[in-house]
Structure formats: C-alpha cells, structure tokens
Amino acid sequence: MAKKQQAFPGSWWLVGSTFHYIAIFGFTILLTIALYYWNREGRLLQKSGLITSSYVEIRGSVPTNCSISISHQEKKKCNLFSGRWVYDKKSLPPYKDRNCTFMFDDLACEKYGRKDLNYQYWRWQPDDCDLPKFDAKALLNKLRDKRLVFVGDSLNRNQWVSFICLIESSIPSSFKSRVLKGNLYRFNAKEYNTSIDFYWSPLLVESNSDDPANHHLNERIVRLQSIEKHAKNWTDADILVFNSYLWWKVPTLKVLSESFETPNPVYKQVESRKCYKMALHTWSRWVIKHVNPSKTRMFWISMSPTHSVASNWGMPGDRKCYNETQLIAKEQLRGSETDPQMMRMTEWTIENLKAKGLKVDLLNITRLSEYRKDGHPTIYRKLWRPLTKDQLANPINYADCTHWCLPGVPDVWNQMLYAYLISDTDNI
Numbered sequence: 001m002a003k004k005q006q007a008f009p010g011s012w013w014l015v016g017s018t019f020h021y022i023a024i025f026g027f028t029i030l031l032t033i034a035l036y037y038w039n040r041e042g043r044l045l046q047k048s049g050l051i052t053s054s055y056v057e058i059r060g061s062v063p064t065n066c067s068i069s070i071s072h073q074e075k076k077k078c079n080l081f082s083g084r085w086v087y088d089k090k091s092l093p094p095y096k097d098r099n100c101t102f103m104f105d106d107l108a109c110e111k112y113g114r115k116d117l118n119y120q121y122w123r124w125q126p127d128d129c130d131l132p133k134f135d136a137k138a139l140l141n142k143l144r145d146k147r148l149v150f151v152g153d154s155l156n157r158n159q160w161v162s163f164i165c166l167i168e169s170s171i172p173s174s175f176k177s178r179v180l181k182g183n184l185y186r187f188n189a190k191e192y193n194t195s196i197d198f199y200w201s202p203l204l205v206e207s208n209s210d211d212p213a214n215h216h217l218n219e220r221i222v223r224l225q226s227i228e229k230h231a232k233n234w235t236d237a238d239i240l241v242f243n244s245y246l247w248w249k250v251p252t253l254k255v256l257s258e259s260f261e262t263p264n265p266v267y268k269q270v271e272s273r274k275c276y277k278m279a280l281h282t283w284s285r286w287v288i289k290h291v292n293p294s295k296t297r298m299f300w301i302s303m304s305p306t307h308s309v310a311s312n313w314g315m316p317g318d319r320k321c322y323n324e325t326q327l328i329a330k331e332q333l334r335g336s337e338t339d340p341q342m343m344r345m346t347e348w349t350i351e352n353l354k355a356k357g358l359k360v361d362l363l364n365i366t367r368l369s370e371y372r373k374d375g376h377p378t379i380y381r382k383l384w385r386p387l388t389k390d391q392l393a394n395p396i397n398y399a400d401c402t403h404w405c406l407p408g409v410p411d412v413w414n415q416m417l418y419a420y421l422i423s424d425t426d427n428i
C-alpha cells in the first residue's frame, strides 16, 4: 500500500484536475483502511482456527459512495495439500525407525543400511496456513473409546505403521499391543480403550489378492459386486480411512460373478479402469447402506505416486528411484505413472456421496508425494522372501520405488489426517 501511495504524485494521469486528485486520494485512504481491517481479520482467523484461513470476497464493482463492501462471512478451509517441502533438521524426524516398537522391516530404511538420511528431514509447508503440531496425547484423547481402521493396500499399511510410530512413544509399554490376525492388523492402546487397525483388502472388493501374505499372483481376479465379506470386519469403526489404487494398475482384470468356490467359474476380461469404477460403485453403495454419518467419520487417501520411471526426472529410465537423494524441483508436478482419470473417478464418487449427506474427506496427497523421489526404500529394507540370483546381480531390479521409508512421507499424510481429526468439534 505505502509504495503505491508514494508512486501517486508522479503519475501522469493525476496531474490535471485537483478534483480528481482529491477523489482518488480519498478513495485510497478508504481502501487502505478497508484492507487493514481485512488483513487484521484474516490474521485473527488464522490464529484462532487450526486449519482454517480466511479469504474475503470483494463483490462486484466499487460502490459509488466509496466504501467497499467486504463479506467476512465466507471462510474457506485452507488447502493443506498445496504447498512446498521445507528442509527442517531441527524439528525432524518425529521418531527413529529403530525406536518404533511396531516398525515393519520393509520400511525401516536407516536400520537396513541407508546412509543418506536427508529423506527424514523434510517438513510439508502448506501455502496458506501451518499444519497443526502433532500432539500424540491430544490425538489419543480424541480417539478414546474409539476404533479407527485403515482399509486398503500396502500403502495404507505404510500409513498405518507411520500413525502408530507417531503415537506409540506416548503410551507406556504395558498399555500397548499389536496383533496380526488374518487380514486384520490391530494396534491397541489400552489406557485409552482405543484400537487403531489396518485391514488388508487392496481392491476393497473381494479378489484373489485378499491374502495379506501371499498375494503376488500372476493374474488378478475380482468379484466387483462383493465387499461384504471384508466390510463386516469394519462396519463398527468410528473412523475409516480408505485407499485403493495401485492394484488396479494393470491393463485388464478377470471379473468373476460367482463365488471363488464355484467349480469351473466363468471369467470376463475387463479393462481395469472400468473395473475400478465398478468397485467404487460397490464401495459407495456399501457406504450408503451401512454408514451412519453422525457416528462414522470417513477419509479417502488419494493415490500414492510411484517413482519407477527415472526418465520423468531426466535420468536413464531403467534406474528407477535407486540412489535418488534429492526432491523433484519442478512445480505443479504430475508424474507419468499417476493416472488422472482414476483420480477423477474417486473425486466423482466422493462428490456423489456428499450429495447424499455422506461426508468422505479426500486427503489429496498425490502431488505433494510426487516430489519425493528420494523417499522410497529402494534396496534398504528387509524383504519378505530371499533374493534371487538375478536380483542380487542387479540391485536396481529389486529397488522398491512404491512404498515409503519411515520416518518419511506418510508421516505428513498422518499430520493431515491429524489436522482433520483434531479440529472436528463434534464427537468425531
């Protein structure tokens, strides 16, 4: 503002009529006052709300009486997902992989030999607000007497492990436990009467990949109409966090209408996006039928990007993310491995549910994770099965560029989940 005022006297268009000058000067003063109050209000709102910032609409043209009508009523949630990564060695990492009692070995990169540890020191800074500080005790109090279930694939398991590592040091060892039973991985915080679960169903609907340990099958078979068998295990949850994406990234799937036990079943080969759409439809029908929106809080984690095509950032394509220690600097990034059409399908499904009064918050973690080609375990992890000769000869072949080292990127996803949960004023 001050700069503009200084610039006025020299402007050619003001020399001329004194009347003009006075009118414009008066207008400038009023505008200054109006903008001062607007800014002040904005700052106050930002201070008071955890994840809200304010925006003000200046409607129409400036009224002739030279006052500006500003509507303070409209508050908009700050877009947590638009921002940048900031290197922050002071406040990070939130935990060490060795220290987390419930770490999984395929995510413990430092423990399994990764030497460059910079991937642990990146904090996400949204453009228009700050993420609230993660307070494990406050979160546990929020979750008291409740059941939270992450439902989906190994990326959701990745986030579940991060969630537990973020809170578990706040719970004395005799008051916490973890049980893995079939598709259900359960973490209990007895002191709080809380369970935080992960349920393995990578395609949400029934499939031949439903075995959490043994699911690397050559062809994917799905029953697109059938979700009940899985859903029974989480119908009673208070908070549900869904994801499903990577397992659909094949050209086609085999669709089965009968049960898996039927002898000589008939399959139909269907294009995978079509299948995905139908599965989302089945999922949303389940939500409509079974979810009581005043009791159950729902989230959807958008697709987690992979970094298996190094030519996306100017390296030879076959290198994958092996040896990567830097972030991708390009702004507004969308990797070639990320499918915008599938993103639209989820958004559309969630919008439809919203129109029916069923709120599912979409945590749009895709782009922010896209920058993090440095964040994957690559070869620094313990594998489920022994390496083949072929793999040993060429480490790049078995580099994991899909999951994320912990501590790391999924901690930020959980910070966002935290921001939503902690600012919910009603029960959940």
Ligand SMILES: *[C@@H]1O[C@H](CO)[C@@H](O)[C@H](O)[C@H]1NC(C)=O
Binding pocket: 063, 065, 066, 067, 069
């Ligand atoms: C100035 O214009 C605004 C918006 O049109 C109107 O609400 C307000 O009453 C006017 N004030 C005066 C003093 O005329």
Ligand SMILES: *[C@@H]1O[C@H](CO)[C@@H](O)[C@H](O)[C@H]1NC(C)=O
Binding pocket: 093, 094, 095, 096, 099
């Ligand atoms: C990890 O554990 C070690 C040994 O108990 C402790 O000294 C260190 O402060 C812990 N680090 C973090 C980040 O929790």
Ligand SMILES: *[C@@H]1O[C@H](CO)[C@@H](O)[C@H](O)[C@H]1NC(C)=O
Binding pocket: 145, 146, 147, 193
């Ligand atoms: C634990 O939470 C459940 C609801 O999830 C509730 O029914 C039960 O009474 C609680 N138990 C105690 C001891 O508070």
Ligand SMILES: *[C@@H]1O[C@H](CO)[C@@H](O)[C@H](O)[C@H]1NC(C)=O
Binding pocket: 181, 182, 183, 184, 229, 230, 232, 233
């Ligand atoms: C999930 O639900 C099914 C059907 O009710 C049941 O048979 C199965 O034991 C449950 N799984 C777990 C891990 O609780």
Ligand SMILES: *[C@@H]1O[C@H](CO)[C@@H](O)[C@H](O)[C@H]1NC(C)=O
Binding pocket: 323
């Ligand atoms: C990985 O990085 C190190 C250090 O920058 C370099 O010496 C090595 O040749 C790289 N390996 C590959 C396969 O690019």
Ligand SMILES: *[C@@H]1O[C@H](CO)[C@@H](O)[C@H](O)[C@H]1NC(C)=O
Binding pocket: 347, 362, 364, 366, 367
């Ligand atoms: C999620 O983010 C991507 C990239 O920033 C954007 O294209 C998409 O529209 C966003 N979706 C929603 C629902 O905000």
